[in-house]
Amino acid sequence: MKMLMCREATRLMSKKLDAPLGLQERMSLKFHLAMCGACKNCNHQFQLIHDAGRAFEHQAPVYPSDSGEGSR
Amino acid sequence: MAARPDSSCDAGHSGERQRRLAAVRPRLLAFARLQLRDASEADDVVQEALITAVEKDAHFEGKSGYETWVFGILKHKILDALRAQKRRGKWQTWDDDGLEAAVESQFQTTGRWQEMARPKRWGDPESTLASERFWQVFDSCMIALPENIARIFTMRELMGLSTRQICEEAGIKENNCWVILHRGRLLLRACLEKGWLAEADS
Numbered sequence: 001m002k003m004l005m006c007r008e009a010t011r012l013m014s015k016k017l018d019a020p021l022g023l024q025e026r027m028s029l030k031f032h033l034a035m036c037g038a039c040k041n042c043n044h045q046f047q048l049i050h051d052a053g054r055a056f057e058h059q060a061p062v063y064p065s066d067s068g069e070g071s072r
Numbered sequence: 073m074a075a076r077p078d079s080s081c082d083a084g085h086s087g088e089r090q091r092r093l094a095a096v097r098p099r100l101l102a103f104a105r106l107q108l109r110d111a112s113e114a115d116d117v118v119q120e121a122l123i124t125a126v127e128k129d130a131h132f133e134g135k136s137g138y139e140t141w142v143f144g145i146l147k148h149k150i151l152d153a154l155r156a157q158k159r160r161g162k163w164q165t166w167d168d169d170g171l172e173a174a175v176e177s178q179f180q181t182t183g184r185w186q187e188m189a190r191p192k193r194w195g196d197p198e199s200t201l202a203s204e205r206f207w208q209v210f211d212s213c214m215i216a217l218p219e220n221i222a223r224i225f226t227m228r229e230l231m232g233l234s235t236r237q238i239c240e241e242a243g244i245k246e247n248n249c250w251v252i253l254h255r256g257r258l259l260l261r262a263c264l265e266k267g268w269l270a271e272a273d274s
Binding site for chain 2: 005006007008010011014015017018019038039041042044045046047048049050051052053054055056057058059060061
C-alpha cells in the first residue's frame with residue numbers, strides 16, 4: 001500500500017463527502033488518519049463544514065436587518 | 073424562538089402561515105445571498121419564493137416541516153437564477169493561478185502540512201454549530217471564497233446537489249468538480265480556523 005502524504009489525504013477526505021471511495025482509497029486514508037493528528041482534525045473539520053451547510057436552513061442565526069450588508 | 077419546523081401544522085390558517093413566512097424570510101435571504109452573491113438578486117429570488125409559497129399553500133402536505141418546504145421552493149428559484157447568471161456569461165472567470173497558490177501554500181513540497189497551516193482541534197462540533205459566533209465567521213469566510221469556487225461549493229454544501237448535478241449545471245467534468253470542492257474546503261477550513269479559534273481562545 002502506497003503511503004499517503006497529507007495533501008493527498010485531504011483530497012480523499014474531501015472526495016469522501018461527495019462520492020464513495022474505492023477500497024484502496026479508504027484503506028490508505030484510514031491508515032494515514034490513524035497516524036496523523038493534523039489530518040484527523042482536518043477530517044473532522046471537513047465533516048463539520050459539510051454538516052454546517054445542511055444545518056444552515058435550521059440553525060444559522062439570522063439578523064432582522066435587511067439592508068446595509070457591507071460585504072461586497 | 074416561536075417557529076418550530078417539526079410541528080405538525082395542518083391547521084393551515086393563512087395568518088399563521090404568513091407569520092411563519094415572515095419569520096423565515098431573513099434566513100432565506102441569508103441563504104440566497106451566500107449562493108447568488110448578489111444582494112438584489114437574492115431579494116428577488118426570495119420574494120418569488122415567498123409568493124410561490126403562498127400561492128401553492130395547498131400543495132404543502134406536511135411531510136416535511138413548513139420551513140423546509142419553503143426552502144425547497146427557494147432552492148428551485150435559486151437554481152433558475154444561477155442558470156440565468158450562467159446564460160448571461162457571469163460565470164466565465166476560471167483563472168485560478170493565484171488560487172492554486174493559496175491552496176498549495178498550506179503544504180510543503182513533500183505534501184506534508186506547513187507548520188503554520190496544520191489543522192488544530194476545534195472542540196465539540198455540536199456546540200460549534202450552536203454558536204452564533206461560529207455562524208458569523210462561517211458567513212464571512214463563505215463570502216471570502218473566490219467566486220468560481222464559492223459557486224460550486226455552495227451548490228454542493230448549501231443546496232445539497234450531487235456532484236453529478238453540479239457538473240451538468242456548470243458544464244464541467246466531475247473530476248474538476250472534486251478538485252474545486254477540495255480547494256474550497258481547504259480554504260474555508262483555514263479561514264474558519266483563523267476566525268473561530270482566535271475567538272474561542274481569547
